[in-house]
Amino acid sequence: MKALVLYSGGLDSMLAMKLLTNQGIEVIALHINIGFGVKEDHFETLKRRAEIAGATLEVIDVRDEYLQKVLFSPKYGYGKQFNPCIDCHGFMFSVAKSLLPRYGASFIATGEVVGQRPMSQNKDALRLVKKIADDIDEDLILRPLCALVMDETKPEREGWVDRSKLLGINGRGRHAQLALAKELGWEDYPSPAGGCLLTDVQFSARLRDFVAHDDFAKEDIEILKNGRHFRLPDGAKLVIGRNEKENEILEALKNPKFTLLHVNEAMSAPSSLLSHNASSADEALACRIVMTFTKALPTQNYALCIGEKIVQATPFESKDDAKKYLI
Numbered sequence: 001m002k003a004l005v006l007y008s009g010g011l012d013s014m015l016a017m018k019l020l021t022n023q024g025i026e027v028i029a030l031h032i033n034i035g036f037g038v039k040e041d042h043f044e045t046l047k048r049r050a051e052i053a054g055a056t057l058e059v060i061d062v063r064d065e066y067l068q069k070v071l072f073s074p075k076y077g078y079g080k081q082f083n084p085c086i087d088c089h090g091f092m093f094s095v096a097k098s099l100l101p102r103y104g105a106s107f108i109a110t111g112e113v114v115g116q117r118p119m120s121q122n123k124d125a126l127r128l129v130k131k132i133a134d135d136i137d138e139d140l141i142l143r144p145l146c147a148l149v150m151d152e153t154k155p156e157r158e159g160w161v162d163r164s165k166l167l168g169i170n171g172r173g174r175h176a177q178l179a180l181a182k183e184l185g186w187e188d189y190p191s192p193a194g195g196c197l198l199t200d201v202q203f204s205a206r207l208r209d210f211v212a213h214d215d216f217a218k219e220d221i222e223i224l225k226n227g228r229h230f231r232l233p234d235g236a237k238l239v240i241g242r243n244e245k246e247n248e249i250l251e252a253l254k255n256p257k258f259t260l261l262h263v264n265e266a267m268s269a270p271s272s273l274l275s276h277n278a279s280s281a282d283e284a285l286a287c288r289i290v291m292t293f294t295k296a297l298p299t300q301n302y303a304l305c306i307g308e309k310i311v312q313a314t315p316f317e318s319k320d321d322a323k324k325y326l327i
Helices: 011-021 043-052 063-071 085-103 123-132 175-184 201-213 218-225 244-252 280-292 319-323
Strands: 002-006 026-033 056-061 107-110 228-231 237-240 258-263 272-275 302-306 309-313
Touching: 002 011, 002 085, 011 026, 011 043, 011 107, 011 175, 026 043, 026 085, 043 056, 056 085, 063 085, 063 218, 085 107, 085 123, 201 218, 201 228, 201 237, 237 258, 237 280, 258 280, 272 280, 280 302, 280 309, 280 319
Parallel strands: 002 026, 002 107, 026 056
Antiparallel strands: 228 237, 237 272, 258 272, 258 302, 302 309
16 A cells, blocks of 8 residues: 655654554655745755655655646635645645556545644635545545544545554644654654745745736745845845855856846955846945945945946945835
């Protein structure tokens, strides 16, 4: 017997996989990349944690399809931020169902716990997810961590899974999951503080600002994940790296909507990106803002490069003058 388990990289999905592999079920950890997972979800980390639970990792890139079908037109709306959780979960299950034949798998499982998220994981929401995924009749979606407080699913009724070896976790507390991880001797799992960036207040503000000024594509997601973001008076967007890691990421990005801006001086300065179609006024302002986040003196003029163009700028006397453009 083989199952596809939707795998976020978190503890709950790891435990759901372990409950199945303990029953001799072959598990494929299916990480569906919509583009908005936390930055730490790198392939090697996902692979290592899947293996801890006895599963093998498969990563499916659905960023284009997600932007086209879900993010900007969710049937069931958004949560508090830019998070269409019900539509998103239904979409992921639909993707997983379509992949069952490819992997020779019989059913789908997930680490979701009923009641853990009051709006998107209550029983009514889970029924909507099932409807979106067209799983009402087939009944192939199993939630091992909370199965005992849910109706039996086909994998249980058919004997593919031993229901008595599943759990009945319910509600927002995570004591049961942490206790089980301790019992298993697991230490390599992320804290519950992470999650989808679409639920993050600051990230959602950046996304709303971006789509208000430009068409959004999957290549733009990495821009939003990194740096300080500014919207300038004539409409240009400026992104300034906050640390060495973000500087490296911004310099490596190949996005035709942005031009690399750097300081043409022998000083430590952040890497920055500026909208390629920025006006001359916005270019000048962008250079002033960038210099304000260095140790440059406000009484001196400095040379900066925007692509092949050289612009002279002096920093603001106070960062408050620059931060008024901060998103």
